[in-house]
Amino acid sequence: MSDQLAEFLRRKEQAAGPPIDWQAKRDSFVRSVEDLYTLVKSMLRESIESKAVTVRTFEMEVTEDYIGTYTIPALELTIGGERVEFRPKGALVVGAAGRMDMRGGRDTVTLVRNTNGERGDWAIVLQRVPHLRTAPFDRESLTHALERVMLPLP
């Protein structure tokens, strides 16, 4: 029995393939999040300069399997007394290299980090069912996302 056990464990170890550098995945995710914030700020530059939008970053903790607990910046936009937060969810998610939640007073929109490099680094999930629809993160999709997560105009 012990030989069978050893054989089973050996085969499992072999099937696992080369070790995964989880810390590198974490670092790559953190850099990607920082790059996203830079992009958001550049998209909102005029509104920030005119004080229509206030931007603040703060540190938050994320805990993930395999990676552990780490700190990562979150981004807060204040627009007319209403807040919208970009909160990183984690690098270890299904079908993407990371996720960010964009949370407002009305709703939350999910951003996923692409790995194929064809449609930019981040994409907004527009709809999950019946079929997944995403849009590259740009000024147009940011506008759409803000309209969705913020309270409606009176």
Added chain:
Amino acid sequence: MRYSFEPREDPDIDSVWRWFEFQLGLIREEQGRILQILATGRDIGVAPPGSQGSLFIGLAPREVEEFFDEQTGQLELLIMFELLATTEAILRIDFNARVGERRKDDLSRRFREAHKLRGNKIRLDDDILGALKDAGVGVGDFRGTLKLRDWLAHGRHWHPKLGRPTSAPMQRGTFLAKTVTVLRETQ
């Protein structure tokens, strides 16, 4: 594929249970497949539109687990309804057989009395389960599930006050096994 709306002459609770176990196995297999993607640490691009996995895109492991727990919970409720309905069918078929065959045992006599009184409007609780109880068959737990059956059958649009046999073990399957046992005691 055959679609049959013909009456079931021999409702089989074991086949219902096998169906449940098979569906449960499929859910667990799919959960394992999705979580395995995460465990391998592979960098894979966002799934193409329409792919089956797109439902899970961006979900963290805990959210994947919650999704599949919900699927299992729905399946458990559905199977409980199917078990209860099949149980009722078995009891009603047995009722008709005992009445039609004019058996002489105590339970059959009670069934015939109920049939005389109500004709074709036999009530599961009062006429069948009540007679079973009077004949000394333990149906207390099964009677306790009738509220659950009604709640499921009518779309769960109220908060049910389920008794101990139905509420506590709902998620653990103990209740399901008990229902099967109660059914077999009544046959």
